[in-house]
Amino acid sequence: MxxxxxxxxxxxxxxxxxxxxxxxxxxxxxxxxxxxxxxxxxxxxxxxxxxxxxxxxxxxxxxxxxxxxxxxxxxxxxxxxxxxxxxxxxxxxxxxxxxxxxxxxxxxxxxxxxxxxxxxxxxxxxxTDAMSVLGMTGLTAYFGITEVCKIKPGDTVVVSGAAGATGSVAGQIARIQGAKRVIGLAGSREKCEFLVRELGFDVAVNYKDEDWKRQLKDATPEYIDVFFDNTGGEILDACLARANRDARFAICGAISQYNTSKPKGPASFMTVISQRVTMKGFIVFDYADKYASAVQELGSWLAQGKLKRxxxxxxxxxxxxxxxxxxxxxxxxxxxxxxxxxxxxxxxxxxxxx
Structure with a gap:
C-alpha cells in the first residue's frame, strides 16, 4: 500500500x-x-x-x-x-x-x-475546532486582542481580513471583551453581511467598493483605538489615517503583500508619531505558556454561544x-x-x- x-x-x-x-x-x-x-x-x-x-x-x-x-x-x-x-x-x-x-x-x-x-x-x-477557534487560529486572535492590543471596554476596534479564519474570531473576542464598536473589512458583500448578521460586528466595509475609505471614515466617527491587521497595504494606511490618540495596532499578517516580490510598507507612517500609535507585530508562539488557559476560555465562550465558528x-x-x-x-x-x-x-x- x-x-x-x-x-x-x-x-x-x-x-x-x-x-x-x-x-x-x-x-x-x-x-x-x-x-x-x-x-x-x-x-x-x-x-x-x-x-x-x-x-x-x-x-x-x-x-x-x-x-x-x-x-x-x-x-x-x-x-x-x-x-x-x-x-x-x-x-x-x-x-x-x-x-x-x-x-x-x-x-x-x-x-x-x-x-x-x-x-x-x-x-x-x-x-475541526482544533484547527480553528480552539487552535492556532483562535489563539492568534485571542492574544492579538487581549495581549497585544490590550483591549479595553469602550474601544472602537477595526479588523482587516475580518471574514477570514483569524479576523472573524478577533472581532468576536473584541465584542466579548467590551468593545464599544467593532468594524470589519472584508472583500465581498456576502462576507460583510455574514460579519454583521452572524458574528455581531456593528459595521462591515467591503474594501472593493470604490468609496470604501469614506465608509471606513463614517464607521469610525471617534477614530480607531484598536486595529487588528491581517492584510497590510492600503488598508493599513487607511486605518493609520483614522488612528486615535494612543491607538494600538496588532500586526498579525499582511496577506495583500505576500505574493509580490516588492512588498510596500505604510505610507501614512507619520501618524504613528502624531497620534502616539503603538504598532506591534506578533507571533502566536510568543504566548505558548498561556495556551492552556486561553483554550479554556475560548472553549467556554464557544459552549456558551458567545463565540461562533x-x-x-x-x-x-x-x-x-x-x-x-x-x-x-x-x-x-x-x-x-x-x-x-x-x-x-x-x-x-x-x-x-x-
Missing part, C-alpha cells in the same frame, strides 16, 4: 503556481506505507490540512520566526489526524486517538510524540491543497480554510463519531 505527499518543488517569485505537473511550486510524491512502526513513533492518518496565509512566507522568507521549507521537503503544515498504529514505547497513545499533528501535506506520517498534540473535543465542539472545507483529497492555497490568497474562503484529505467516514470505527 502506498500514500501521497506534496513536496516543495520550485520557489515562487511572486504568486504560487498550483500545478502539480508543469514545474509548479509543489509536486506530488508517492511512497510505500510503513509495515513496521519504530518503538518511538506513531503512524497517523491525516484527515484535514490547515491552510494558513503564513505559508507563502514559509517558502521564501530568509529572516523570519521560522526557517523556510527546504526544497524537496514535504510542505509544512498542521493537520487533524487519527493515530493508526503506536510504537511499543508510547503507551499513553492508542489507535483511534485524534491529534493535531505537525505532519505537513501528506496522507500518512510517522511522527514522534513531540510532533502531535492530543485533544479532547469539548462539549458542543468538534475535532465558520469553516471552509475543500473536499477532494490532498491533491487539491496547492490550488486551495492559491484560492486562500484570493479570498474565496469565509472562516477557517481546510482541505479534507480523508473524510471522517473512513476513520477507525471506535473513534469515528465526531
Amino acid at each position: 502506498s500514500y501521497k505527499q506534496i513536496l516543495y518543488n520550485t520557489p515562487p517569485t511572486d504568486a504560487i503556481n498550483p500545478s502539480l505537473t508543469n514545474n509548479g511550486t509543489f509536486r506530488l510524491n508517492t511512497v510505500p506505507l510503513p509495515t513496521t512502526i519504530p518503538a518511538d513513533k506513531l503512524l497517523i492518518r491525516v484527515h484535514y490540512l490547515s491552510l494558513d496565509p503564513a505559508m507563502r512566507q514559509w517558502l521564501t522568507a530568509k529572516r523570519s520566526y521560522i526557517a523556510p521549507v527546504e526544497l524537496g521537503a514535504i510542505m509544512r503544515g498542521q493537520s487533524i489526524a487519527q493515530i493508526i498504529s503506536v510504537g511499543t514505547s508510547l503507551s499513553k497513545f492508542k489507535p483511534g486517538d485524534w491529534v493535531v499533528a505537525y505532519s505537513g501535506w501528506t496522507e500518512y506520517a510517522l511522527l514522534s510524540a513531540k510532533e502531535v498534540q492530543p485533544f479532547t473535543v469539548p462539549a458542543g465542539g468538534r475535532p 465558520k469553516e471552509h472545507i475543500v473536499p477532494g483529497g490532498i491533491e487539491g491543497a496547492p490550488q486551495a492555497l492559491v484560492d486562500l490568497y484570493k479570498g474565496v474562503n469565509t472562516g477557517k480554510m481546510m482541505v479534507e484529505v480523508a473524510p471522517v467516514s473512513e476513520a477507525l470505527a471506535d473513534k469515528a463519531k465526531l
Whole structure:
C-alpha cells in the first residue's frame, strides 16, 4: 500500500503556481506505507490540512520566526489526524486517538510524540475546532486582542481580513471583551453581511467598493483605538489615517503583500508619531505558556454561544491543497480554510463519531 505527499518543488517569485505537473511550486510524491512502526513513533492518518496565509512566507522568507521549507521537503503544515498504529514505547497513545499533528501535506506520517498534540473535543465542539477557534487560529486572535492590543471596554476596534479564519474570531473576542464598536473589512458583500448578521460586528466595509475609505471614515466617527491587521497595504494606511490618540495596532499578517516580490510598507507612517500609535507585530508562539488557559476560555465562550465558528472545507483529497492555497490568497474562503484529505467516514470505527 502506498500514500501521497506534496513536496516543495520550485520557489515562487511572486504568486504560487498550483500545478502539480508543469514545474509548479509543489509536486506530488508517492511512497510505500510503513509495515513496521519504530518503538518511538506513531503512524497517523491525516484527515484535514490547515491552510494558513503564513505559508507563502514559509517558502521564501530568509529572516523570519521560522526557517523556510527546504526544497524537496514535504510542505509544512498542521493537520487533524487519527493515530493508526503506536510504537511499543508510547503507551499513553492508542489507535483511534485524534491529534493535531505537525505532519505537513501528506496522507500518512510517522511522527514522534513531540510532533502531535492530543485533544479532547469539548462539549458542543468538534475535532475541526482544533484547527480553528480552539487552535492556532483562535489563539492568534485571542492574544492579538487581549495581549497585544490590550483591549479595553469602550474601544472602537477595526479588523482587516475580518471574514477570514483569524479576523472573524478577533472581532468576536473584541465584542466579548467590551468593545464599544467593532468594524470589519472584508472583500465581498456576502462576507460583510455574514460579519454583521452572524458574528455581531456593528459595521462591515467591503474594501472593493470604490468609496470604501469614506465608509471606513463614517464607521469610525471617534477614530480607531484598536486595529487588528491581517492584510497590510492600503488598508493599513487607511486605518493609520483614522488612528486615535494612543491607538494600538496588532500586526498579525499582511496577506495583500505576500505574493509580490516588492512588498510596500505604510505610507501614512507619520501618524504613528502624531497620534502616539503603538504598532506591534506578533507571533502566536510568543504566548505558548498561556495556551492552556486561553483554550479554556475560548472553549467556554464557544459552549456558551458567545463565540461562533465558520469553516471552509475543500473536499477532494490532498491533491487539491496547492490550488486551495492559491484560492486562500484570493479570498474565496469565509472562516477557517481546510482541505479534507480523508473524510471522517473512513476513520477507525471506535473513534469515528465526531
